[in-house]
Amino acid sequence: MMSLRRLFAVMRKEVWQLKRDRLTVGMILGIPIMQVLLFGYAINTDIRHIPAAVVDYANTQLSHNLVTDMEASQVVRIYARVGEEKELEDRLRTGEVSIGIVIPEDFERRIQDDSRAAAQLLVDGSDPIVLGAAQQLTAMQQHQSSQKSASSGKLFEVRNYYNPERRSAVNTLPGLIGVILTMTMVIFTAISLVRERERGNLELLINTPITSNELMIGKILPYILIGFIQVSLVLFLGFMIFDVPIQGLVVDVYIITLVFVSANLSLGILFSTLAKSQFQALQMAIFVMLPSILLSGFMFPFNAMPTLAQWIAEILPMTHFVRLIRGVMLRGAGLGELLPELLVLMAFTFITLVLAIKRFHKRLD
């Protein structure tokens, strides 16, 4: 059923074509570099520098300390000190600040009293990130009030708690590998067969003794190598720029990548048999990319999602990849412990590939 000569012929042809396709080569290297830098520097998921204003009715040493502490945490940046609450509300409404801090006159007394909050936060709840930040700030106040000794300077412990830069890159990077591979791998194969049809190559090709297996697998294999190149690039950049370590075995990372890349390539080639044009193939790829980024647990916690979203997520290869790669890279887990996820990905690959081969006919109609 399978001639190695023909399989190699297809692989070699793909490599020849890839070599000459500057845009694709640029995409293979450019997307990982761009994404790592973007997520590492620009899109910082840590909450920092939220604009805030204060009204300090107490105006004591302790209340001044509190404000300084909050600023030091870098969660908020105090833009104004105002005279009364009314003015705070105005600034909130206009959007000039997102958080208002109200320190009452009896602040010193309240701080000794566990049953009452020492100060009040007015929050612009229309932005979920701000709401989250406010919750962090209340945690800080409880922490402080539990110290009981208001002037002991323990407030500064807060600073460690909000250690800004590092956590984000370390948590994001493993999942980011999945985003990059989904983006590039699905598109490469999704386009490949349709492109041959659009350019007329396919009519000639299907009139030769080539089989569907040889064509599909020959088109997939070269891209596995490309996937490895991309992963190596991301790991290298992550380590050099953001100090992202690999707690588990490097070889495990590559095994996971191999399985995940195969899943994406098979899915892409299945799309390629379904699409009528390169544009349609791209649309299908995007149709998978968006839920992969949003539902896989890469951006938002998986367990917090509604059940339906979780079910959808379970179908996506990316969800399983995020669990696998975080397990190995962050928690130092071994592949044995993560076997079920790996098996799901293998099953996904097998099913999509068989579907693609079955769907592909050596005919024009």
Add this chain to the structure above:
Amino acid sequence: MNPELAIECHQLTRKFADVTAVNGLDLHIPKQTIYGFLGPNGSGKSTAIRMLCGLLLPTSGEVNVLGHQVPQQAEQLKKHIGYMTQAFSLYSDLTVKENLRFMAQVYGLSGKTQNRRIDEALSVYHLQGLQNRFPSNMSGGERQRLALATATLHDPKLLFLDEPTSAVDPQSRRDFWESLFDLVAEGVTILVSTHYMDEAERCHDLAILDHGVKVADGSPSDLMASMEAWVVQVEDSDVLKLKPHLASLPDVISVSHIGLHLRILVNKSIAQPVAYIQQQTGFLDTDVQVREVAPSMEDVFVVATQKRKQEHDR
């Protein structure tokens, strides 16, 4: 199936949504001949070729090619046939040599045979100087030579050529046809589609297709000899005045203006075509020269396609 035949098909029909692209086609193509499909755009030439290769499923009808039932046994057939698609279909981002190498491997030629056949192809089709060029910046004639070279790499017994010379100058066309006769001498059977009369005349046999129907078939000389019309040539300085009048006559199949004279096809039912035309031109003062001439391939084509139209109109 008759072992002397390369292609045999019976009542081959293919319908697309609202058009019948090929309609009840019967073919008996002997081995080691060049068989032509002559027909205007949309007459079903490509569709017929694709069905014979197994690339399109027939709506009905039976096909046997080189002893294989098509489409059922199309896969066994593939290694024995070569195909030149109507549009250039090799990879424009692979060099000439890479294209040849790829196709040789896809046809499963062993390493040694590959090299030998590629070298032969390069020299037979004068491609040595173009080995490292990309088809995207080659001329139509060069691309066509490459396409024929790849189609013959694996020594096929049967070649399907779909309008192979549409982008090619007359000299290259002549050279191309010389290569085809060389291939036939080696034992290859060729099915070629065209809308050039001179090419049709070179075929051993041909079928004239019109709207999916075979309206005439036979060898070019038989077709011309047995044509159901007289060819009459009229020479006059006033041909422009004559043309509309003659064209309106019921027994005139067609009138075409060629240089200084009119070429008129007259129904065979008229016993004395020259006298008939002379009579019809009597109203002119000048002396009109009328004479009968031998039919050409184009006349055969016009008569065959007009006949179908008349039957259709009735």
